[in-house]
Amino acid sequence: MDPQVGSILEGKVASITKFGAFVALESGKSGLVHISEIANTFVNDVHDFLQEGQEVKVLVLSAEKGRINLSIKKALPPQERPAPRGPRPFAPRPAASQQADRPRPVQAAPKPLPLSGDQAFEDKLKRFLSSSEGKMADLNRSMDGKRGGRRRR
Numbered sequence: 001m002d003p004q005v006g007s008i009l010e011g012k013v014a015s016i017t018k019f020g021a022f023v024a025l026e027s028g029k030s031g032l033v034h035i036s037e038i039a040n041t042f043v044n045d046v047h048d049f050l051q052e053g054q055e056v057k058v059l060v061l062s063a064e065k066g067r068i069n070l071s072i073k074k075a076l077p078p079q080e081r082p083a084p085r086g087p088r089p090f091a092p093r094p095a096a097s098q099q100a101d102r103p104r105p106v107q108a109a110p111k112p113l114p115l116s117g118d119q120a121f122e123d124k125l126k127r128f129l130s131s132s133e134g135k136m137a138d139l140n141r142s143m144d145g146k147r148g149g150r151r152r153r
Contacts, residue, residue, distance in 0.1 A: 002063035003027060008075050013054045016046050023058055023070055031068030033058060040073050 003009060003025065011023040011031075020034040033056075038049050050056070058070040 002066075003029070003031075003060045003068060005060050005062060007060050009058055009060065011056055011058055011070075013050050013052050013056060016050060016052060018046070021046055021050050023056060025058075025068070029068060031058070031060070031063075031070040033070045033072055037061070037069075037071035037073055040076075 009025050009027075011025045014022045014024040014030055016022075018035075020032050021038070022030050022032055024030045035043050035046055038046060043049060056072055057075045058072055059075040061069040061071050061074070063069070
């Protein structure tokens with residue numbers, strides 16, 4: 001009997017592969033936790049998050065044809081997520097006459113910051129991009145000449 005889809009079960013990591021981990025469930029069956037279902041962050045190596053023999057809670061995603069697909073990240077309690085980016089809900093603006101009555105805050109001119117590691121990186125990145133664009137333009141110009149700029153007779 002396959003476990004029910006949507007149920008949260010306990011299991012032990014039986015083996016780890018480059019594409020995920022096989023978890024032995026309490027019922028004696030095993031299922032696959034794909035690498036994309038291990039953590040809420042990017043997983044480059046499964047060994048960074050799991051070890052063989054580790055107890056884990058898993059959510060059953062699907063169970064068909066003897067294959068059980070599991071998820072560790074969906075079995076975790078929901079974490080606070082950042083507000084979705086996109087259009088903000090409509091908020092009416094105060095009338096122009098009401099805006100004129102309010103004093104406007106005075107903004108000071110921003111002070112130049114000392115060069116930090118990030119700014120030095122930004123400068124290097126700008127130089128790289130400009131030189132790269134120049135090289136690409138030269139390459140495209142030379143390739144255009146080789147693509148059939150001449151007519152055959």
